[in-house]
Amino acid sequence: MTAVEVSWSEAGPADAPVVVLSNSLGASRAMWDPQVPALAERFRVITYDTRGHGASPVPPGPYSLDDLVDDVLALLDRLGVERAHLAGLSLGGMIGMRLAAREPGRLDRLALLCTSALLGPRQNWLDRARTARSEGTASLAPVVVSRWFTPGFAATDPATVDRMQAMIAAQPGEGYAGCCEAIADMDLLADLPSISAPTLVISAREDPATPPEHQQAIAEGIPGAELLTVSPGAHLANVEQPLRVTGALLEHFDGGTR
Numbered sequence: 001m002t003a004v005e006v007s008w009s010e011a012g013p014a015d016a017p018v019v020v021l022s023n024s025l026g027a028s029r030a031m032w033d034p035q036v037p038a039l040a041e042r043f044r045v046i047t048y049d050t051r052g053h054g055a056s057p058v059p060p061g062p063y064s065l066d067d068l069v070d071d072v073l074a075l076l077d078r079l080g081v082e083r084a085h086l087a088g089l090s091l092g093g094m095i096g097m098r099l100a101a102r103e104p105g106r107l108d109r110l111a112l113l114c115t116s117a118l119l120g121p122r123q124n125w126l127d128r129a130r131t132a133r134s135e136g137t138a139s140l141a142p143v144v145v146s147r148w149f150t151p152g153f154a155a156t157d158p159a160t161v162d163r164m165q166a167m168i169a170a171q172p173g174e175g176y177a178g179c180c181e182a183i184a185d186m187d188l189l190a191d192l193p194s195i196s197a198p199t200l201v202i203s204a205r206e207d208p209a210t211p212p213e214h215q216q217a218i219a220e221g222i223p224g225a226e227l228l229t230v231s232p233g234a235h236l237a238n239v240e241q242p243l244r245v246t247g248a249l250l251e252h253f254d255g256g257t258r
């Protein structure tokens with residue numbers, strides 16, 4: 001499939017090093033709102049909506065992970081950006097790993113949050129895709145959002161949970177389904193040893209969607225990768241732990257070590 005022109009925004013100085021933020025399944029680029037202001041003090045921050053999500057085009061699925069990578073590369077080309085840092089959460093991290101393995105020359109530093117290199121069972125993703133197409137994403141949103149936050153966070157900040165559930169329900173069924181099919185057919189385990197970008201892997205201890213052993217496997221597979229675990233936190237750890245996650249991203253993209 002040819003690349004689509006994804007919808008994007010930018011913040012920060014135009015001449016600063018570029019950080020691209022890649023969203024999870026079911027989210028728009030607004031999921032990065034807790035990180036953008038601080039990152040934009042030092043970086044040109046580019047957020048975009050993965051195809052099938054937010055304001056991006058929704059071509060008929062299935063999509064492949066390589067399609068989603070092609071969209072990011074096309075965006076960088078359109079913006080005249082030769083190299084960038086990239087942070088991706090969940091599906092965004094899968095896109096980041098594949099991009100890092102395929103096009104190492106386009107990537108400086110990589111941050112992988114709450115993601116996986118192999119997320120089965122395949123049939124579950126195909127079933128979820130079918131439900132998204134037949135019943136819409138609103139039917140999936142309550143279960144999906146229950147994995148995004150710990151019960152403690154949901155009790156103290158129900159407004160954020162409601163907002164995130166509405167975000168999931170607003171995603172087009174076809175776009176969500178196409179991305180589920182990309183995950184169904186994804187296996188990045190063989191890509192990990194060839195990733196040369198300095199990589200920070202962020203894990204959330206209470207994440208039921210991509211449990212910490214998935215990030216452990218990624219950190220063991222990518223040469224020199226660093227692993228940071230935050231807690232409490234579930235799948236959308238950047239929202240539940242904004243200060244911790246933003247601080248870690250700033251330090252990593254600045255080239256520091258913890």
Ligand SMILES: O=C(O)CC1=CCC(=O)O1
Pocket residue numbers: 023024025026089090091092144147183209210235
């Ligand atoms: O929605 C989920 O179950 C968790 C998830 C997998 C890939 C992604 O982006 O979110």
